[in-house]
Amino acid sequence: MIPLITIEGPTASGKSDLALKLARELGTEIISADSRQVYRYLDICTAKPSTAEMKAVRHHLISIIEPSQSYNAGRFKSDAEEVIRDLHRQGMVPLICGGTGLYVEALLQGLFPQIGIDPEIRKRLRERLKKEGLDILYAELAERDPAFAEKISSNDRQRILRGLEVFAATGLPISEHWRRQKAEREFTAFRILIDPPREQLYARINARTERMLEAGLLSEITSVLKMGFDASSPGLNSVGCKEYLPHLLDSVSLQDCSVLAAQHTRNYAKRQCTWYRKRKFDLTLGAGPCNILKTVTLIRAWQKSLH
Numbered sequence: 001m002i003p004l005i006t007i008e009g010p011t012a013s014g015k016s017d018l019a020l021k022l023a024r025e026l027g028t029e030i031i032s033a034d035s036r037q038v039y040r041y042l043d044i045c046t047a048k049p050s051t052a053e054m055k056a057v058r059h060h061l062i063s064i065i066e067p068s069q070s071y072n073a074g075r076f077k078s079d080a081e082e083v084i085r086d087l088h089r090q091g092m093v094p095l096i097c098g099g100t101g102l103y104v105e106a107l108l109q110g111l112f113p114q115i116g117i118d119p120e121i122r123k124r125l126r127e128r129l130k131k132e133g134l135d136i137l138y139a140e141l142a143e144r145d146p147a148f149a150e151k152i153s154s155n156d157r158q159r160i161l162r163g164l165e166v167f168a169a170t171g172l173p174i175s176e177h178w179r180r181q182k183a184e185r186e187f188t189a190f191r192i193l194i195d196p197p198r199e200q201l202y203a204r205i206n207a208r209t210e211r212m213l214e215a216g217l218l219s220e221i222t223s224v225l226k227m228g229f230d231a232s233s234p235g236l237n238s239v240g241c242k243e244y245l246p247h248l249l250d251s252v253s254l255q256d257c258s259v260l261a262a263q264h265t266r267n268y269a270k271r272q273c274t275w276y277r278k279r280k281f282d283l284t285l286g287a288g289p290c291n292i293l294k295t296v297t298l299i300r301a302w303q304k305s306l307h
Contacts, residue, residue, distance in 0.1 A: 001188040002088045003306060005299060006033075006096040006104055008276065009194030010269035012204040016049055018194065018290055019097035020057055025296050026093060029058040031083050033098025033107070037062045038071050039235035041224050044217045046238060047208070067224055067235025073106040080107055084187065093303065096189075101275045108189055110181040121168045125161055137164060145173030190302045192295070193281040195273070200287060202266050209262040212240065222248060239264045 005022070007015045019030050032038075036046040040063045048062055060083045065071055080096070080103075087094045096104060129137060134157055141163045142149035152159045166174050196204070221236070221244055229236060231245050243261035246252035283298060 002084060002186060003093050003303060004084065004096055004187050004189040005093060006189050006191045007194065008101065008104060008191065008281075009099060010201060010272040010276075011047075011099050011265060012208050012269065013194040013196055013201060015097050015099065015194055016047075016053075018192070018285075019095055020049070020053055021290075021292050022295065023057040023095050025292060026095070026299070028092040028095050029060065029087055031060045031080055031094055031096050032062045033076065033080070033096050033100050033103040035071060035100040035103065036235075036238045037098075038064050039067050040065065041067060041227070042220065042235055042238065042241065044212050044215050044220045045241040047212075067229045067233045070234050073102050074111060076103040077106045077111060081186070099272055101272065101279075108185070108187060110185060115166055115169055115177075117165050117169050121165055125164055125168070129157075129161070134160065137161070140164065145175050147175035148173060188306065190283075190299055191279075191281045193276055193284045195276065195284055196287055198273075201269055205265045205269060206262050209240070209258060209265065213258065218244060218248065221245070239268050
């Protein structure tokens with residue numbers, strides 16, 4: 001399996017800074033796992049590394065699509081795999097850095113295979129749901145796929161129906177599809193989580209919101225709008241960007257928009273923290289500066305253990 005290093009954590013936690021330091025020490029390059037940094041022209045609002053930082057260490061999957069285009073975990077997985085294999089051929093251990101947890105998950109765990117479900121199967125299950133109730137369907141799921149049933153709530157209508165649909169369509173439980181997907185994994189990762197105290201994280205978010213405005217965020221958004229991209233463009237729908245559109249387009253108070261941008265960013269960070277609590281990491285960093293040499297030593301020991 002190809003070894004990787006991931007640096008994960010909520011927005012404004014310091015991932016990019018740590019990635020730069022580690023990349024220099026390890027002689028490798030950085031692959032961005034950020035669903036917003038893929039957009040061109042939106043450098044300030046998506047907190048991209050500076051030009052100097054990207055000259056110091058090569059970064060991949062940054063500024064690769066137009067603001068009008070969409071990007072998803074499937075595309076990231078495909079794009080990242082291509083870069084990873086290239087870096088591996090050059091003798092590097094790729095460093096994945098970003099806070100879009102679903103992207104990292106897709107890369108490491110794989111994406112659930114697309115399964116065509118006959119509309120008749122869906123129709124029959126929904127008719128049964130009305131007649132027999134959710135408890136009966138959950139009991140059936142628990143019998144056919146106990147591993148999957150154990151992981152979900154007995155009230156989770158959507159997942160119960162999905163589990164029964166997949167079984168009816170393929171003759172195999174979802175858990176077996178996942179097991180086969182895992183057996184085909186190509187990568188193994190040393191996963192680092194940056195998890196600062198909540199108060200410290202929120203203070204960093206508030207300060208970064210102010211710095212973005214000082215750095216010319218409004219001019220950047222205005223420039224993108226003048227290019228012909230509108231408020232509905234996926235790239236302009238980023239947290240920390242979309243909140244300023246009412247100010248630029250409808251003369252809403254800049255102060256109100258800035259307060260909302262900081263609030264939405266804090267809410268986003270909270271959701272990210274919840275996501276990471278359900279994952280396992282090899283190293284978790286909290287408050288205070290990271291001991292780079294110690295971290296490199298841990299990574300080197302992990303690399304040796306693979307052999």
